[in-house]
Amino acid sequence: MADVTARIARSAAAVESPLTDLAGFDDWFAEYGEKICTTAERVPLAALDQWYETPVTGDLRHRTGKFFTVHGLRVHDPTGAVHWWDQPIIDQPEVGILGILVKEFDGVPHFLMQAKAEPGNPGGLQLSPTVQATRSNYTGVHKGRPVPYLDYFRDTSRHRVIADVRQSEQGAWFYRKRNRNMVVETTTEVEVLEGFRWFTLGQLYLLLSRDDIVNMDARTVMACLPARSRPDGALHRTTDVLSWITGARSLAGVSTQRIALSGLDEWEHTDMGYSHESGGFFDVIGVSVTANGREVGGWRQAMIEPHGTGVIAFLMRRINGVEHVLVHARTEPGYADVVELAPTVQCVPESYRWLPSAARPRHLDEVLAAGPDRIRFEAVLSEEGGRFFHARNRYLIVDSDVPEDPGHPDYRWLSMDQLTGLLRHSHYLNVQARSLVACLRGLETARSAR
């Protein structure tokens, strides 16, 4: 493992590559984006030809029974700021594969990324993993072309697995969704198809610091990479961190109940979808997609469109000479296991207009007020574009002097090493925290490159 970790660190330090010149990236991306442009427009739910509203419940389903279902969820959170609510939620029980293929060139591991158009992407193309496939994708329900490079991840016996762990996705929008995050290294000859390119990890970190280039699926896989272990110095023993998580999960009283989509309290149902009466949170919508260069030429589907741009931030500080971030043990109704570790702040500020002031997220004001001297990372990144329509968040890493005891039992300072250790296992860090871990690793790279 030490060997793999050292080679990954070498790739992280490399921003030049004989295969890919970052100076030409924008031209390549723009040119290819024009060629495979995707447009998406809203249509009534009744116009989603392959989708139907189930009689009685109104649940949205695909005619094949595959892809995903949108149904209702009634949530009871006795310790939360809001004790009861109803919401639509996406149910997609199958485990997809998010996989990045790695191969060494001139002694430096390179990562094969795809420039991919997704209907929900705000700006068209984004860089995605080598493979980003639901089980419906690769078992042919999609009736499209086979997923390229999939075999590297379906049968790893002739390759080297660098990371392979199921992780959750947005627990506020997905009901127990898990994807398999994989990094696989090969020494075989790899044909580079149109739309794919090899990048060093250092190049990916540079691209990650720009708005809307590296997609969510790429970020979560990058976060699961092994990383160099530093000497001790974490504020809390790892046994105590695990005990804290066990306690939070044992005591969380949140419970959910599946209900009919048409039976949601406080949600309006129109021809165009579902919206919360307040105008906040998110809508369920139908979209018509026209695509060139994708598996099929066009399709219609249900999507979730959130309202407002979110703020997702880690507060960061040095303790005992070691960088720590302030994590939040957070409950979301769709988590497979009750509680996951989230960034210090994760919210859409404008949603709090409709919620009691006690619900205002801790540390949000500190993040919003941070001056440029405290902001170590800032970029607007979007969430998965296959199911979420223009879901954008401002990701930040902010220097802080919140004390070692942050004053609330749901928050704790963890070292980067502890996060890396937890990321070998499922369901400890939520998808937003994983995106920020990728950004944090990029910061370290930038610093050590200086």
Next chain:
Amino acid sequence: MADVTARIARSAAAVESPLTDLAGFDDWFAEYGEKICTTAERVPLAALDQWYETPVTGDLRHRTGKFFTVHGLRVHDPTGAVHWWDQPIIDQPEVGILGILVKEFDGVPHFLMQAKAEPGNPGGLQLSPTVQATRSNYTGVHKGRPVPYLDYFRDTSRHRVIADVRQSEQGAWFYRKRNRNMVVETTTEVEVLEGFRWFTLGQLYLLLSRDDIVNMDARTVMACLPARSRPDGALHRTTDVLSWITGARSLAGVSTQRIALSGLDEWEHTDMGYSHESGGFFDVIGVSVTANGREVGGWRQAMIEPHGTGVIAFLMRRINGVEHVLVHARTEPGYADVVELAPTVQCVPESYRWLPSAARPRHLDEVLAAGPDRIRFEAVLSEEGGRFFHARNRYLIVDSDVPEDPGHPDYRWLSMDQLTGLLRHSHYLNVQARSLVACLRGLETARSAR
């Protein structure tokens, strides 16, 4: 952590203690057992005063809505030997605490154990953890006395956490049951109540090798103790082990559906409970318990009574000079996460009379045929006596020369160190494997003491 691990190893090596003389153990156990004897006899379900059969579904519930429910489960396992079956299952969503309190005497950590009578125990008393409490127990639904020593586990801030992890229980009988396995060390003064005693870990390992003394709850907590890490030498990289588990969990197609207890296919419902038409597997029964010295003087409750004594075994061999055991990635319908690592063999041999021969468990014949020169450990141990009536299994550790590639993708040789690492996290090792890990650690102790 190194410090804790070394001190635990010291306790494991100690079979003498100034506090407890093992020579007097049997007398103490017999004497106390007479004093608090518990008797249990079968009664009709209708005679369970605080329990009722729910109209329409027949599901068995407690009048308070607490404790547990017995309902039906329809299981679909497209890759198993039997594709569809129905069964009763216990549903108890609350997370209980199984906790052992530790304190150092004369430089040796001692473990506070309780001699506890449970209605399902085949022989009366067994040694249980300091605390063995469902949430109903300790929130007072039981209307009994407060649970002694519970505060050490509910608020660990003034003590030292040695282990704290939620683990599953029998996935064939329990629907997603998890308990919190805790080991907490204190330096405060501890009053030793009647029925409790301090033991060294070495003493517990000696008692564990005798039939029906150390109960299941104690075994699973003991398995979660940290252990000395050995130099490398595992057959598979830990990254590959994790990838193997991720793959098994991603691909397992088992699905379950809750159904009415009265609607089970192939199960008979009589006044006395539920039985499978074949006479195999297990029954759901009612028992009337008369107890002295328990929280309440007597009660009636539903229980599960399995048929036949099971065989639970690890095959073991030395690879690269390091001890490995052959684990099985196993699906059970009640697991929270599809697949857990089980012993090489885990079955009730007589159940296979009613199943197709393709279902005959791999390696069972090797275990049954093993001569005394190959048997490293053997004892009949019983499963949790609060819900299971006379559930006994023959636990074995058997020397083997199964090759490094065991010839089936669901089996793999893992080193003891790898098991220890996995046991810091939830839901990797099933409860039967955890019992055997406790036995394995005992073997190591016996060997190093020689």
